[in-house]
Amino acid sequence: MRPLLLLACLVGLLIPSLAGAVATAPVPTAQHRALAESVARMNDASPTDRVVKLMKAAELERESLFVLAGYDPILVEQLVDERTRGVVAYITDLPATELADLRAGNTVVRRAEGWGKLEWQHLIELATLAEIPKAKKLESVRIGVITGSNMRFELFGAKGNLAVIFAIAPTPVREERARDMLTKHFGARPEQISRGPGTRLPLEDSSFENEASIGGVWQLQPCVTRGGTIPEAQIALDTTERLDGRASIRFHSDVDTRYWPQLEQKISIAPGTSLVLRGHVKGHYLRRERDQERIFRLALVFEDIAGNPVGEPIEAPLQTGDMDWRQFVIKAHAPAEADYVKVVVASTISGTAWFDGLSLEIGY
Ligand SMILES: [Ca+2]
Structure with missing residues (x-):
């Protein structure tokens, strides 16, 4: 009897799980x-x-x-x-x-x-x-x-x-x-696309969730200076205003600001790749004043193996003034000489801009 009982137990254990998997996935x-x-x-x-x-x-x-x-x-x-x-x-x-x-x-x-x-x-x-x-x-x-x-x-x-x-x-x-x-x-995990169009490229902390990313995976690089390095534009995570997850990145400048860094993240790509950059932007009282340079951008910048820029930056046409969260989609084709793409986030005008929920993927 014992082997039979064991068999009955095994069948009882196996059949529901097998049947479940076959019927649902x-x-x-x-x-x-x-x-x-x-x-x-x-x-x-x-x-x-x-x-x-x-x-x-x-x-x-x-x-x-x-x-x-x-x-x-x-x-x-x-x-x-x-x-x-x-x-x-x-x-x-x-x-x-x-x-x-x-x-x-x-x-x-x-x-x-x-x-x-x-x-x-x-x-x-x-x-x-x-x-x-x-x-x-x-x-x-x-x-x-x-x-x-x-x-x-x-x-x-x-x-x-x-x-x-x-x-x-x-x-x-x-x-x-x-x-x-x-x-x-x-009843099964949807397979994330890992080859060809739709594949997500490894943009780290693309939703600006982690304080350590600013100056880490998101490098702070000089963008515009007007006669000094202070006062510097404020670039910081903001947990009160966000579209995705717990935080967004906030840029703030005023009429006295003299130095504006930008955020950059560089990713290795195959030359000729089609790319799609998505991002969400919100603005409050954004305006150019005094001697400010009018930069308010979410952009893709291509570079060759030596780090020299290749072709023109491709950027989303962001509007100034007041704007509620809006998605921007940039489509670009990497030039034949491009080995890297830089995702650039910047605002060098007065007012407050928030960016959140970025993603970079291979396009069609
Ligand atoms: Ca976020």
């Missing part, structure tokens, strides 16, 4: 991969671009979503959330004129009097998910870009409201959390 085919890649390549610089990307991704099967999660875990995390998926389904079925309005960056408001049958269906489903009582008493919907970094969907009813933030931009700390969440959801 997706097994993507080449076709699934190709479909995922076509969505991964879509433009996602603005919240409206990301809505279009979400709509396309919502058509994918589970296996393709699993592959897409390797490129863009935050996008897939939004789609496995029932409320966000419901919002995306609602937007997909909006009349073409409303959809065009939304894509143009405008806010769309729709009142219950104008809702069609399908629209009611979507909204009642959403109200049910949000546990809004008396879903028949819904009144209106509002969708639009509230900040430069995401979209907000709001459903108003006599008995309750629902708000969903979506079209969220990719940022490194949040991506790590999304990967953990998706590992549970799919």
Whole structure:
């Protein structure tokens, strides 16, 4: 009896775990991969671009979503959330004129009097998910870009409201959390892309989370001087204003500032590589005054093996004045003589600028 009992125990232990793994982990085919890649390549610089990307991704099967999660875990995390998926389904079925309005960056408001049958269906489903009582008493919907970094969907009813933030931009700390969440959801960890387009390059502390990075992995190099080295512009981690993780990097200068360093991180690349640099920027009272040089940049600078600059820096067109968090995407092709790329972050004008959630990847 003993061997039989042992066998029964082993079978009892093994079968559920094997069955669980086989039943849940997706097994993507080449076709699934190709479909995922076509969505991964879509433009996602603005919240409206990301809505279009979400709509396309919502058509994918589970296996393709699993592959897409390797490129863009935050996008897939939004789609496995029932409320966000419901919002995306609602937007997909909006009349073409409303959809065009939304894509143009405008806010769309729709009142219950104008809702069609399908629209009611979507909204009642959403109200049910949000546990809004008396879903028949819904009144209106509002969708639009509230900040430069995401979209907000709001459903108003006599008995309750629902708000969903979506079209969220990719940022490194949040991506790590999304990967953990998706590992549970799919029953296997989405494979991070490690070859070709979509591969993340090793930009250290790209979310400015660690105090030791400033002057460490992020080197402080002279940028502009006006007759001295004091007063120096303030460059420091800021835990009160951030988009990703616990902190951002803050640059502050005023009319008396005489010396401005910049932050740089240098990465070795293969000549001719296509690159995509993403970053998020916020500004407050940014303006050029006195004899300041007008530099406010997130840029890629190429260098040859000897450290000489190659070609022109490629930079995001950042606006001065006041600006809420916005994602900037820079696409560049490394010149044939370039062995290194430097990611440069700088502000040499009065006011305060914050940068957060940078990432550098191989482009298409
Ligand atoms: Ca951060």
